Amino acid sequence: MTSAVHEASSSALGYLFQSQWALLQLLEGADQRPDGAVSLELHDDVAWEEDGKAVDLLQVKHHLKTARTLGDKDDDVWRTIQSWMDTHLPGDAEGPWLTLVTTQQARPGTAMAALRSGGDGPVAALGLLNAAAAESTAKESAKTRQAFLALPMADRAVFVSRMRVVDGVLLIDDVDQAVRRQLRTALPRDHEDSFMGQLWAWWHDQTLAMLRKRMTSVSVDRLVAQISRIRDDYAADRLPTLVQREDVTDTARDELSDACFAHQLRWVGAGRQLDKAMVDYYRAYTQTVMWLEDDLVGIEELERFEDNLKDEWGREFDWMLDDLGDGASDQERERAGRTLLRWALDQTKYRVRERYDEPFFARGKHHELADRGRIGWHPLFEERLSNLRLPGTARG
Numbered sequence: 349m350t351s352a353v354h355e356a357s358s359s360a361l362g363y364l365f366q367s368q369w370a371l372l373q374l375l376e377g378a379d380q381r382p383d384g385a386v387s388l389e390l391h392d393d394v395a396w397e398e399d400g401k402a403v404d405l406l407q408v409k410h411h412l413k414t415a416r417t418l419g420d421k422d423d424d425v426w427r428t429i430q431s432w433m434d435t436h437l438p439g440d441a442e443g444p445w446l447t448l449v450t451t452q453q454a455r456p457g458t459a460m461a462a463l464r465s466g467g468d469g470p471v472a473a474l475g476l477l478n479a480a481a482a483e484s485t486a487k488e489s490a491k492t493r494q495a496f497l498a499l500p501m502a503d504r505a506v507f508v509s510r511m512r513v514v515d516g517v518l519l520i521d522d523v524d525q526a527v528r529r530q531l532r533t534a535l536p537r538d539h540e541d542s543f544m545g546q547l548w549a550w551w552h553d554q555t556l557a558m559l560r561k562r563m564t565s566v567s568v569d570r571l572v573a574q575i576s577r578i579r580d581d582y583a584a585d586r587l588p589t590l591v592q593r594e595d596v597t598d599t600a601r602d603e604l605s606d607a608c609f610a611h612q613l614r615w616v617g618a619g620r621q622l623d624k625a626m627v628d629y630y631r632a633y634t635q636t637v638m639w640l641e642d643d644l645v646g647i648e649e650l651e652r653f654e655d656n657l658k659d660e661w662g663r664e665f666d667w668m669l670d671d672l673g674d675g676a677s678d679q680e681r682e683r684a685g686r687t688l689l690r691w692a693l694d695q696t697k698y699r700v701r702e703r704y705d706e707p708f709f710a711r712g713k714h715h716e717l718a719d720r721g722r723i724g725w726h727p728l729f730e731e732r733l734s735n736l737r738l739p740g741t742a743r744g
Contacts, residue, residue, distance in 0.1 A: 358412070365410040365520040367555045369449065370394045371571075372523055373406070375530040378568045385565035388558045392435060395444075397565050402444045407431060409450040410520060417455040418515060420480035424450065425460065426489035429496060432507075439503030447512045454515040463513040470509040477508060524548075534575055536582035542642050546578045546588055585702040587645060590638045591631045600630050609719035611736060615726040616685035625715050632712020649700065654722075656698040657713060661723045664688055669727060676727070685725040692725075 367388060374386045377396065385397045392405035407428040418424065428448050436443045454460035459476035462468040481493040499507065518526055528535065528544065535543055557563045581588035604610060604626045613622055639645040668684050676684070693711045700709065717723045721733050 358410075361412070361520060362408075362410045365523070366393050366408045367551075368520065368523045368527075369408055369517075370555075371551050372526055372530070374566065374568060374571050375527060378572070382568055385567035385570075387565035388555060390558070390564060391444075392431065394449075400564075404445040404447055405432065405435065406447045406449050409448070409452070411451050412519065416452065418450055418452040418458070418460050419455045420458045420460060420476055421484040421486060421489075423486070423488055424448075424452075425480075426486075426492045426496075430492040432511075433492075433495060438499055438507035441506050441509075443510055445512060446507075446510045447514060449514045449517055451517055451519055452515060454513055459508075460513050460515065463508075463511050464515055465512075467513075470505075470511065473511065474505055474508045478504070531575065534579050536579065539582055539642055539644060542588060542590065542638075542644065543578060543582070545590065546581075547575070549592075550574055550578070582644075583703070585704075587639065587701050587704045589635070589706055591635045593627055593631070595634070596627045596630045601626050604629060607719055608721065608733065608736065609715040611732075612718045612724055612726065612729060613689070615682070615729065615732060616689055617682050618686055618689055618725075621689075625711075628708045628712035629715040629719070630712070632709050633716055635709065645700065653698060653700040654713060654717060657692075657695070657710065658717060658722055660695060660697065661688075661692055661714070661717075664691055665723070672727060681727045685727060685729075689725040692723075 370386050370388055373394060373396075377384060377386075381396060381398065383398060384403075387395045387397055387402075391397075391402040393408045394406040395402045396404040396406075409424050409428075425448075432438070432446045448460070448463075454464055457476075459473035459480065462473040462476060463470065467473075478497070481497050484493060496504070524544065527547075528540065531543075531547075554563070554566050558565065578588070580586060601623070605622070607629075609625065609629060610622055613619060613625055618625075636645075636650060640647065640650075665688065668688050672680060672684055692714050695710060695714075696705070696707070698710070699705060714723065718725070721730075724730065724733070726732065
């Protein structure tokens with residue numbers, strides 16, 4: 349059981365490393381392949397494309413224990429060769445490059461060492477692979493080695509001439525720092541972690557889309573444009589959106605279902621809006637905390653924004669009371685409060701930053717103010733809040 353769990357864990361790490369390595373590849377290769385794109389699990393583990401055609405297939409191998417060197421009889425080598433034989437004709441001289449990327453070091457004197465940059469080259473590698481294929485007794489690679497040796501010598505020579513080895517690459521724990529180094533001129537000073545969180549979240553979405561075959565690849569242009577968009581969020585008149593709808597868990601919804609602002613919605617017959625309100629509240633509240641923790645916004649700025657929202661609400665609330673008069677029925681009060689709620693949630697006049705126009709934030713802040721009892725929707729909300737006996741419900 350322990351061995352099976354370890355194998356599953358290593359496999360999961362391998363897939364995660366593969367997806368993260370693809371982003372690093374896209375950044376590192378942008379200058380040499382400005383019109384290129386990278387795909388996942390389409391042509392190979394990772395592949396470079398140009399004009400929709402695969403030009404470099406990358407088999408990506410991650411091993412946490414890197415003390416063991418990579419030899420020509422190892423399973424990684426022959427599993428990789430089998431994959432390449434299955435994918436493209438080995439003897440196609442116009443076929444794509446075939447690159448083995450591994451965290452292991454190629455053992456000196458092997459074909460793997462000969463195929464890395466500065467090695468002895470494909471001619472030496474061919475002889476060494478022929479010898480390894482003939483001499484190995486490993487059962488796991490027997491069929492692959494036989495198929496390799498069954499190729500005509502000319503095809504084998506072409507096949508190996510297209511192979512390359514990139515060994516001793518960084519481990520998964522070091523990929524984030526490598527990406528940061530590639531982005532050193534784009535990272536906003538003092539907000540690198542927030543920036544990287546947004547970039548990795550975006551790349552995760554791209555990875556899922558590629559694995560689900562909703563898109564084939566991500567181009568250099570697309571990556572550069574996304575980096576630019578994220579960087580723009582850190583301008584003086586903008587802010588980054590750090591909390592998404594899908595971040596709101598069922599647990600969070602359960603905890604908010606009896607919150608003060610939820611009661612306020614029910615008092616004006618807006619129970620159908622409760623789930624959306626909980627999402628907006630959670631996102632606005634959580635995002636505020638994250639902004640403050642990362643010094644992206646000042647507490648005074650947020651207080652000024654809240655005061656502006658409360659002031660506008662107060663004007664409309666007083667108009668509502670004047671229109672209702674003293675003899676309004678319960679039904680009329682509920683309907684008036686619902687109208688006030690709709691008006692408030694549609695407000696876009698005030699923004700925490702001039703160019704930060706995400707509507708959920710103002711809506712969520714209205715619900716947050718309602719939760720603290722600073723504003724309300726029902727004409728008698730203050731009286732009803734006092735009967736709830738919830739902390740922090742005094743109107744201020």
